[in-house]
Amino acid sequence: MPLLGSIQVASVVYLSLGSNIGERKKSLEEAIKELKTKLGILAISSVYQSKPIGLEDQPDFYNLVIKARTDLNPHQLLDYIQHIEVNLGRKREARWGPRTIDIDILLYNNQVISSDRLVIPHPRMIERLFVLKPLLEVEPELELPDRKEVKNYLEKIKNQKVEKITEIATPRRGSQ
Ligand code: ADP
Ligand code: MG
Numbered sequence: 001m002p003l004l005g006s007i008q009v010a011s012v013v014y015l016s017l018g019s020n021i022g023e024r025k026k027s028l029e030e031a032i033k034e035l036k037t038k039l040g041i042l043a044i045s046s047v048y049q050s051k052p053i054g055l056e057d058q059p060d061f062y063n064l065v066i067k068a069r070t071d072l073n074p075h076q077l078l079d080y081i082q083h084i085e086v087n088l089g090r091k092r093e094a095r096w097g098p099r100t101i102d103i104d105i106l107l108y109n110n111q112v113i114s115s116d117r118l119v120i121p122h123p124r125m126i127e128r129l130f131v132l133k134p135l136l137e138v139e140p141e142l143e144l145p146d147r148k149e150v151k152n153y154l155e156k157i158k159n160q161k162v163e164k165i166t167e168i169a170t171p172r173r174g175s176q
Contacts, residue, residue: 010040010069010070010071011069011070011071011072011108011109012042012067012068012069012109013039013067013068013069013070013077013105013106013107013108013109014065014066014067014068014105014106014107014135014138014139014142015035015065015066015068015081015103015104015105015106016063016064016065016102016103016104016106016122016125016131016134016135017031017032017063017064017065017066017101017102017103018050018061018062018063018099018101018102018104018130019031019061019062019099019100019101019102020052020058020059020060020061020062020099021059021099021100022100024059024061024062025047025062025166027088027100027101028047028062028064028101030088030101031084031088031101031103032044032066034084034087034088035066035068035081035084038070038072038080039066039068039069039070039072040068040069040070041066041067041068042067042068042069043066043067043138043139044064044065044066044067044138045064045065045066045133045134045135045137045138046064046134046137046164046165046166047062047063047064047164047165047166048062048063048064048130048133048134048162048163048164048165049061049062049063049162049163049165050063050129050130050160050161050162050163051160051161051162053128053160061130062165063130063131063134063162064134065106065131065134065135065137065138066138067138067139074105074108074111074113074118074120075115075117075118077105077108078105078117078118081103081104081105082103084101084103085099085100085101085102085103088100088101089101104122104125104131105118105120105122106120106121106122106125106131106135107120107121107122107142107144107145108120110143110144110145111145112145121144121145126144126150126153126157127156127157128157128160129154129157129158129160129162130160130162132150132151132153132154132157133162133164135150136150136151136154
């Protein structure tokens with residue numbers, strides 16, 4: 001937790017959530033419910049439907065992005081989201097294969113992190129329209145730690161199939 005004198009300042013994080021097994025919207029909602037117990041949710045994007053990348057013979061994904069405040073440090077946050085993935089029944093058999101819920105940390109303040117378990121900014125986020133569309137919905141002017149604007153990465157990936165399908169019944173930006 002960052003310390004300024006004796007004042008504890010929460011960090012701002014962006015998470016990407018995806019599901020492509022079973023009741024996909026319900027899995028997203030359950031993950032959000034769990035995340036709310038430890039994080040201060042600042043914004044939740046609409047739900048987007050996307051074609052799988054990598055392993056293509058599997059159901060479409062439902063994706064969304066969350067902006068939240070947290071007192072957890074980056075590795076504690078990773079432990080926490082992996083605990084949620086396991087609790088919601090994630091099978092870890094195939095990389096890029098079907099999953100009940102996948103939660104990735106996209107950004108943590110403007111920190112750059114590269115450990116065995118954790119790379120932030122998420123290395124593939126700028127190549128994935130199913131990440132950038134919901135991310136820019138919650139934060140249109142977002143910049144990466146290197147000050148590059150996220151929206152500038154859209155052009156290269158605009159042909160990927162990603163459609164907004166629905167809003168989720170949770171707090172919008174600014175409300176908590
Ligand atoms: P992917 O999300 O790339 O489809 P997985 O969810 O199976 O794949 O993640 C594989 C590993 O990626 C995790 O065990 C985790 O340690 C690591 N990882 C590295 N950086 C991140 C990050 N920013 N967010 C989430 N997981 C990460
Ligand atoms: Mg993941």
